[in-house]
Amino acid sequence: MKFNFVESDEHKMIRETVEQIADDYEDEYWQEVEQGAEPTEFWNDCADAGFLGTAIDEEYGGEGMGLEEFAMVTEEFSANGCLGVEMLFVVNVVFGAVTLQANGSEEQKEEYIPGIVDGDLNWAMALTEPNAGHNAPEMETIAEEDDGEYVINGSKQWISGVEKADKMLLAARTTPVEEASKRTMGVTLFLVDPQDSNIERRELDVGIPTPEKQFELSIDNYVAQEEDIVGTKGMGIYHLFDTLNPERLIGSSGAIGIGRCALDRAIDYANNREVFDGPIGQYQGLQHPIAEAYSELHGSRELVRKAARMQDEDYDPREVAEVSNMAKLRASEAGHEACDVALQTHGGNGFSREYAVIEMWKGTRLAKTAPGSSEMMKNFIAEHTLDMPRSY
Ligand SMILES: Cc1cc2nc3c(=O)[nH]c(=O)nc-3n(C[C@H](O)[C@H](O)[C@H](O)COP(=O)(O)OP(=O)(O)OC[C@H]3O[C@@H](n4cnc5c(N)ncnc54)[C@H](O)[C@@H]3O)c2cc1C
Numbered sequence: 001m002k003f004n005f006v007e008s009d010e011h012k013m014i015r016e017t018v019e020q021i022a023d024d025y026e027d028e029y030w031q032e033v034e035q036g037a038e039p040t041e042f043w044n045d046c047a048d049a050g051f052l053g054t055a056i057d058e059e060y061g062g063e064g065m066g067l068e069e070f071a072m073v074t075e076e077f078s079a080n081g082c083l084g085v086e087m088l089f090v091v092n093v094v095f096g097a098v099t100l101q102a103n104g105s106e107e108q109k110e111e112y113i114p115g116i117v118d119g120d121l122n123w124a125m126a127l128t129e130p131n132a133g134h135n136a137p138e139m140e141t142i143a144e145e146d147d148g149e150y151v152i153n154g155s156k157q158w159i160s161g162v163e164k165a166d167k168m169l170l171a172a173r174t175t176p177v178e179e180a181s182k183r184t185m186g187v188t189l190f191l192v193d194p195q196d197s198n199i200e201r202r203e204l205d206v207g208i209p210t211p212e213k214q215f216e217l218s219i220d221n222y223v224a225q226e227e228d229i230v231g232t233k234g235m236g237i238y239h240l241f242d243t244l245n246p247e248r249l250i251g252s253s254g255a256i257g258i259g260r261c262a263l264d265r266a267i268d269y270a271n272n273r274e275v276f277d278g279p280i281g282q283y284q285g286l287q288h289p290i291a292e293a294y295s296e297l298h299g300s301r302e303l304v305r306k307a308a309r310m311q312d313e314d315y316d317p318r319e320v321a322e323v324s325n326m327a328k329l330r331a332s333e334a335g336h337e338a339c340d341v342a343l344q345t346h347g348g349n350g351f352s353r354e355y356a357v358i359e360m361w362k363g364t365r366l367a368k369t370a371p372g373s374s375e376m377m378k379n380f381i382a383e384h385t386l387d388m389p390r391s392y
Contacts, residue, residue, distance in 0.1 A: 001264040003079070014069060015076050021045045022080035027356045030083045034209035034359070039088065047119030056097050060113035066312030067246055068305055071253040075301070078257025079264075083356070083363055084211035086254025091161045091212050092116060094246045095169055096123030102242035103231035108191065112167065124165035124194055125243070126156040126217060134376050136171070137183040137237065141219060143172040143190065150174070150190065152222040158370070160212040162201050168194040169243075171236050187236035190224045198222040208362045241317040245307070247371050248328040252304045255335025255367040259297050262342035262360045266290060270345050280345070289341040296334040303327035322385045329377035332367035339364045
């Protein structure tokens with residue numbers, strides 16, 4: 001299915017390299033990954049091609065390109081059937097290398113980024129809490145300063161990839177919300193060892209295909225040092241813009257790519273399946289939803305790339321968030337709608353794992369809820385972009 005109408009020579013080269021790698025990994029490979037197999041060969045191929053460092057500066061072992069190219073890589077892998085690749089990229093590369101590049105100390109950058117880019121280090125990020133959810137400033141995990149050390153207690157929920165992570169970015173309050181000058185102040189980001197015995201984990205029983213497992217964490221007197229702080233103490237929520245905007249855009253790129261992949265398969269199926277006279281693809285009842293979903297994917301992608309360029313060109317993080325939230329809203333809805341149309345086109349066969357469309361449908365449904373739900377994207381647009389009263 002034709003999708004890339006305008007692309008530079010550099011982008012064409014990236015796309016072709018992605019296609020070559022993706023070609024080696026069939027649906028069965030991704031089905032095994034979602035059942036718990038490690039995608040080690042795929043990850044090594046990505047590292048060898050430089051894709052884990054697409055948006056990372058050359059001095060830390062990256063390719064020195066931007067988030068726009070990283071978004072492109074993610075979309076193309078997804079469009080070529082590498083299901084769940086956006087979660088692998090978000091958890092390890094965005095939560096790790098991209099976050100440290102934006103806000104880490106020089107020592108943290110040198111110590112960790114090259115290992116992530118080489119595919120040797122795995123990462124995780126613990127923000128969400130059972131009692132805070134989207135209301136992150138109300139987090140209850142607290143880091144109390146004690147003689148230059150920080151003793152951390154609390155709980156986190158829905159944290160991906162903890163069991164194999166070498167390091168985890170953890171958000172905790174260093175000033176209780178009641179004592180902070182603003183509710184968005186007083187949160188600090190720490191680099192912690194997720195395998196420490198003071199961090200207990202319990203795997204969640206998750207009903208959708210993901211290449212990373214999810215966990216609930218109990219943190220009981222974990223001790224962090226001053227040098228484990230990422231960025232400035234108390235400014236964690238503001239630093240998180242540099243993590244959550246890229247997270248949204250890489251997630252969105254995955255949703256668009258999966259939507260493309262599903263539509264591609266739907267067109268192929270519709271043009272070959274005959275039920276009455278001729279292929280089912282000749283019916284406008286099937287053609288129009290496919291054409292609509294296709295054009296929605298195009299529009300969403302433009303927004304995603306625009307937000308990524310704004311991030312690359314160092315626009316004000318608040319403005320990047322405004323466009324990123326619009327992009328995330330449109331991309332997750334368009335990606336899932338494309339999968340829904342593809343599922344309908346496949347009739348009963350859509351529900352067979354053989355065609356993988358049902359996996360795509362479930363995977364893109366997640367994008368409407370996490371990271372950041374469609375409702376919260378709309379809340380942000382209304383309040384911050386359109387100057388309407390806060391509704392909650
Ligand atoms: C597979 C998976 C992997 C994840 N991985 C990670 C991870 O690695 N690290 C991490 O920190 N988190 C992770 N998360 C958590 C994810 O980011 C949150 O689940 C998501 O942000 C939603 O938070 P919540 O589940 O607490 O929902 P809630 O905040 O409880 O929201 C529930 C519902 O209420 C709606 N709602 C809430 N407030 C409002 C409002 N003011 N206006 C309108 N509607 C509202 C929401 O839109 C949503 O539909 C993961 C989640 C999943 C499902």
